[in-house]
Amino acid sequence: MTSTPPSPQGLNLGYSHPHPFSLISLSTRSSVQALLTSLLDPLLPFFSPLKSRIKCPGATAVRFDQSASEVEGICRPLWGLACLLAGGGGYHAAEYWVEGIRNGVDPEGEEYWGYPRDNDQRMVEMCPLGFALAVVPGIWEGLGDKGRRDLESWLGNSINEKNMPDTNWLWFRVFANLGLKKNGGKYSQERLDRDVEHLETFYRGDGWSNDGPKGIHQMDYYSSSFAIHFLQLLYAKLAGHDEPARAAEFKKRAQMAALDLAHYYDTEGRSIPFGRSVGYRFAMVSFWGAIAYADVELPKPLTWGMVKGIVMRHLRWWQTQADMWSSSGTLTIGYSYPNMYMAENYNSPGSPYWACLAFICLAVPETHPFWTSEEQDHWGVLPPVKALPQPGHIMVSLGTHTFLLSSGQACSYPMKGTHAKYGGFAYSSSYAYSVPPGLFTLEQYALASQLGLSDDGGEYWKTRRLSASQLKTAPDGTPFLISEWKPFVDVHVKTYLLPPVPGATENYHFRVHHIWAEGREVMTADGSFAICNESTLRESKGRYLDLWDESKGEGTSPKLIGNYDLATPEAWADGQKGAFAVHKTKGAVGIRALEGGSIRKANLVNADPNSNLVESRTAIPTLQGTVKKGEKVWYVGGIYARPGGKPEEFLSGWDKIPELPGWLKEEIEKSS
Structure with missing residues (x-):
């Protein structure tokens, strides 16, 4: 450590100059040493x-x-x-x-x-x-x-x-x-x-x-x-x-x-x-x-x-x-x-x-x-679904997707985007979480894997942050999470999170909300995972995803629109039909309402740029509804994700809708 080091040389990365970090073939200890040197x-x-x-x-x-x-x-x-x-x-x-x-x-x-x-x-x-x-x-x-x-x-x-x-x-x-x-x-x-x-x-x-x-x-x-x-x-x-x-x-x-x-x-x-x-x-x-x-x-x-x-x-x-x-x-x-x-x-x-x-x-x-x-x-060798009592997580690796369901933790001091970093319902290795780049309308809140509630017509939204949570086991031995939280002092939400079941419906997990709007009317927006909103198709030249085209294997349903065209009829679908987005290399995500009736509508939120950790442009399939003052409702959502496999199979599980467990059906019927 006494030798004189050479004069430092700057590294200028241009348009087509990759970082040396990315060029090292990693396999041995010496290659990891070289990786550190490049850093x-x-x-x-x-x-x-x-x-x-x-x-x-x-x-x-x-x-x-x-x-x-x-x-x-x-x-x-x-x-x-x-x-x-x-x-x-x-x-x-x-x-x-x-x-x-x-x-x-x-x-x-x-x-x-x-x-x-x-x-x-x-x-x-x-x-x-x-x-x-x-x-x-x-x-x-x-x-x-x-x-x-x-x-x-x-x-x-x-x-x-x-x-x-x-x-x-x-x-x-x-x-x-x-x-x-x-x-x-x-x-x-x-x-x-x-x-x-x-x-x-x-x-x-x-x-x-x-x-x-x-x-x-x-x-x-x-x-x-x-x-x-x-x-x-x-x-x-x-x-x-x-x-x-x-x-x-x-x-x-x-x-x-x-x-x-x-x-x-x-x-x-x-x-x-x-x-x-x-x-x-x-x-x-x-x-x-x-x-x-x-x-x-x-x-x-x-x-x-x-x-x-x-x-x-x-x-x-x-x-x-x-x-x-x-x-x-x-x-x-x-x-x-x-x-x-x-x-x-x-x-x-x-x-x-x-x-x-x-x-x-x-x-x-x-x-x-x-x-x-x-x-x-x-x-x-690991179980595909495992409950972790201490962090309050249910870990899942099924259907090419590794993610967790979260009971809802909370940072003890003010943290930027804390509701997104700790209060989300699911966190994925394939579809990273999103943070709000602004606080005005859904596009800025970017509610990936979150339920937002608004009492002012959709300008400002409240999500889960502090909650009382429990990790439980269903009669069939499957773990599930319950969290109770209050976005407003007079609005009560009880959320159930159920992991996928191995087999035909393993691309879906359940997210169920029991909402009591005791003291005010609230709009609701329930977001799925966020997915890359940048087409890989040659003719699209990197533009936003177009309407779903099975022959091209990419697109959204319903139509993805800009932030200023919210009244466009073709941008909305019945909640039971749901909303999804398919990207040629990133897979498919979506959400659909399973509660019966037509109390929610589905659309694609064109999230503000740079809200997601991994993808700078994202779309979030979302269910939206309204709960009137004094009303109690049950929202049953199926959240879909398939990030891997062959592109032609990304949507293969979309219409294989899972059956809500009997014990939860009974609970919904008792309180309805």
């Missing part, structure tokens, strides 16, 4: 003169100061660099980070990072720094005597005397202390122990921890790959000799959780986007590298070939997302493309590099079965 290299031109900061392209502001944003820029890539170096790999510009850390913690220096205050973003970035110190001794050694003293003050004293959010953040302080401890620096064992003990109160059972104390139901990727499970496993590896019992417990939880978490990844490698911070992209797969790094024995029927397959297929899928880069080759804020609508108020231009957690697999020795095993698909 780090574009950052080099954006180092500050003294190397203590990285100012990634983009001038967007966040809730913390610009200096912290640039500290984020240099520290987050350390997740990848540290894993690379710890695993015996090398990087030609590794010295940049050592020099940057030395200058960043110098309180008299021109590029001092600044002493943290309470709840400071700098505390988050202390976690990858602490981990890097723990696994790469050359960083500590390269700082020199003054640099080490400065680091002890900045990293240890500051974080140990400040307040932190009562969330996964506490793990960041644990790793700050652990990094110093591993190098003989000044740290607080008392604070470290107290934080780990408090983090234990987040544990809920079945291997799952909540991202916060009791009273909060938030179990997203922070509970697994982004923070809690991931850091528990790293802690078990690095501190297990001091706390063997706790390390064994963390590994046991990972074994239990692994059998649940495997359901979040489909056969193409895509994960199911759910919750906040999905702009961290391939960090969603980091749990699996961590379970190998911590030497956890896999629970049956999982094998290391399956684990390797999950990781490698996931990285390969991200290689196909060519629009997620800036023209300089750096990661953008967004998911499959740059998107500020889905971003959190803490997503700075350097924020996406939390994705480097995925490279924990590079710290795994090349002799480990994670690397020596042949890739396998895990879906041949």
